[in-house]
Amino acid sequence: MFNKIPDRRGTNSYKWDLKREDIIPLWVADMDFEVSEEIKEAILKRVKHGVFGYTFRPDSYYHAVITWFKEYHDFEIKKDWIVAVPGVVPGISFAIQAFTLPGEKVIVQPPVYRPFYEVVVNSGRRIVYNNLIERNGYYEMDFEDLERKIDKDVRMLILCSPHNPVGRVWKKEELEILGEICLKNDIIVVSDEIHADIIFNNKHRVFLSIDEKFYNNTIVLTSPNKSFNIAGLQSGNAIIPNKLLRDRFERIIELQHLGHSNIFSIVATEVAYTKGRHWLDKLLDYIYENALFVKKFFEKELNIDVNLPEGTFLMWIDFRRIQNPHQKLLNAGVWLNDGVEFGPGGEGYQRMNIATSREILKEALNRIKTIF
Known part of the structure; x- marks a missing residue:
């Protein structure tokens, strides 16, 4: 259900359309997944009424x-x-x-x-x-x-x-x-x-x-x-x-x-x-698997400890081993939120939005590995 995501480029997406096309955006906190069929059907039904x-x-x-x-x-x-x-x-x-x-x-x-x-x-x-x-x-x-x-x-x-x-x-x-x-x-x-x-x-x-x-x-x-x-x-x-x-x-x-x-x-x-409860339950399973995937990658490939989030589809990752990590990540083709945006205590950290497909996440992680 969540492994295939639509192409969001060209949709005036705040997440996908604000930087060059080769960048993988894992920053702003919206998900890349289609909404549930029930929500789509209800909105389409309202659209067909034709008066707004x-x-x-x-x-x-x-x-x-x-x-x-x-x-x-x-x-x-x-x-x-x-x-x-x-x-x-x-x-x-x-x-x-x-x-x-x-x-x-x-x-x-x-x-x-x-x-x-x-x-x-x-x-x-x-x-x-x-x-x-x-x-x-x-x-x-x-x-x-x-x-x-x-x-x-x-x-x-x-x-x-x-x-x-x-x-x-x-x-x-x-x-x-x-x-x-x-x-x-x-x-x-x-x-x-x-x-x-x-x-x-x-x-x-x-x-x-x-x-x-x-x-x-x-x-x-x-x-x-x-x-x-x-x-x-x-x-x-x-x-x-x-x-x-x-x-x-x-x-x-x-x-x-x-x-x-x-x-x-x-x-x-x-x-x-x-x-929406059934769809949400499946979503939570998928996102948690993504979190485990990210944690394993950082610990195995980069020797960086990463705590699993107790909630949200966001991960807070320590990049303090790297000087100017945000720019280096952009140069490598990955857009995370720079920790300094979050105020005191954010220096050297990056926030990663993991609510995307496993395939995109895997490619982003491989790019991240190149800056170490």
Whole structure:
């Protein structure tokens, strides 16, 4: 099912069409796989209708989201908690505008997804770095450092869960400690859980599920975009139990007139969450096999230890043996994300997107070998 992928060149693909044709792109986090037949059929059915006017989200949309969270994540949410957003990063931006003022501080936990920094700085807020601790390739939160850096100007923490790029799926105990610190200090937690469905040999815990008292200060942002490879449709939801927070969040969306969704994102989200489980299970098996393949190659051929991701289809690889690895990789015909994009702690690392065919992955690895 996943060994054969369509040629994406010439489709205005952000991943495939921005550099020379001989480069293998394993960078931006979308997958090279076709979506499920059920999603394709549902979109084609909607296309055949031929009219694409303004469209609201039906009750079946909300039921699909609620059912997915209950069955896949063992967490029960209510319809009123769901606020549709055009993606997780826009949702983070809305939250920053709703709950912080210019000049106030937002905590991030680097190395972490670059848009976290961009939305904070572009909103006129200040970044506070609570760096993760790395021990032999395994990353943990630094709670002592977090508490030291909290002051009266810190209003928000952006959590990446599962973590991009280091691949951690946070344990319940870790999230409990984080939640208690933030609640004690009146800090809003914005939890980016876009990779929550892509988990290996582990269990993702929705941040809101840890303790009901975290309902008071938490916004969970979620989306089927990564799990079902529909990022171009720009679908997402904010889960906000606290009505006061929810009203302020929705007000920002209303002020910017961003409450409408792409028709096809509504269709695809509903079908993904109601008919996509079988396809996703097979996808996870394939991606995990890819991860094992990459790990074995680096350890056997290059003598570099690589930790398997606990979640996401991304691998965080140590290239510190090589000077200027990113440029050398490009020269060899492989495009990874340079670790410096992810902030402090990313220097010398590269992020590899392994959601492609085994054949492409094998060719990319053989090219990588030439720079050592």
